[in-house]
Amino acid sequence: MDAIDRQILDLLRRSARMPVSEIGRRVGLSSAPVARRIEKLENTGVIRGYVAVIDDAAVGEIDAFTEIRLTGDTATEKIEEIARRVPEVQQYYTIAGDPDALVRFRVRNVEHLQQVVNAIRRTGIVAGTKTLMVMSAWDRTHLVDDDHSRSSPARD
Numbered sequence: 001m002d003a004i005d006r007q008i009l010d011l012l013r014r015s016a017r018m019p020v021s022e023i024g025r026r027v028g029l030s031s032a033p034v035a036r037r038i039e040k041l042e043n044t045g046v047i048r049g050y051v052a053v054i055d056d057a058a059v060g061e062i063d064a065f066t067e068i069r070l071t072g073d074t075a076t077e078k079i080e081e082i083a084r085r086v087p088e089v090q091q092y093y094t095i096a097g098d099p100d101a102l103v104r105f106r107v108r109n110v111e112h113l114q115q116v117v118n119a120i121r122r123t124g125i126v127a128g129t130k131t132l133m134v135m136s137a138w139d140r141t142h143l144v145d146d147d148h149s150r151s152s153p154a155r156d
Helices: 003-012 020-027 031-045 076-084 110-121
Strands: 063-068 089-094 101-107 126-133
Touching: 003 020, 003 031, 020 031, 063 076, 076 089, 076 101, 101 110, 101 126, 110 126
Parallel strands: none
Antiparallel strands: 063 101, 063 126, 089 101
8 A cells, every 4th residue: 555545545534425536636646547546445455335424413313432341351352242232333442451442332312322331231241331422523534625525426
């Protein structure tokens, strides 16, 4: 991966729907080499997929983060078992230090959040949790500096 690949990835992080021709203009290549580079990044697993960024508040959902401390000698890999069983889990990170993991949930409301956290506490491998509810958010990777957020997909 070279500097141009990194520029392409940065542009796709900002808007995965940016046309290949526009990406090429910004990185100084024509569309064909950009398309080949994107395909290679997809085939090698660097680009794992494309998603729509949804405004959770606009659809009546909230995000929350829960710190999880595992019991005794529980392996951090057990967090994935929880994540796969609980559909409200959007992401999880095993981390160094205390706590053992940070889990991001998307839930309908505070009562739903309480039910989900309680269910995780009852798994038998969680020694403790601390939950933080998101009040507002900003994300560098989803800054769209032009109208490409509404244009056709990255292939043009």
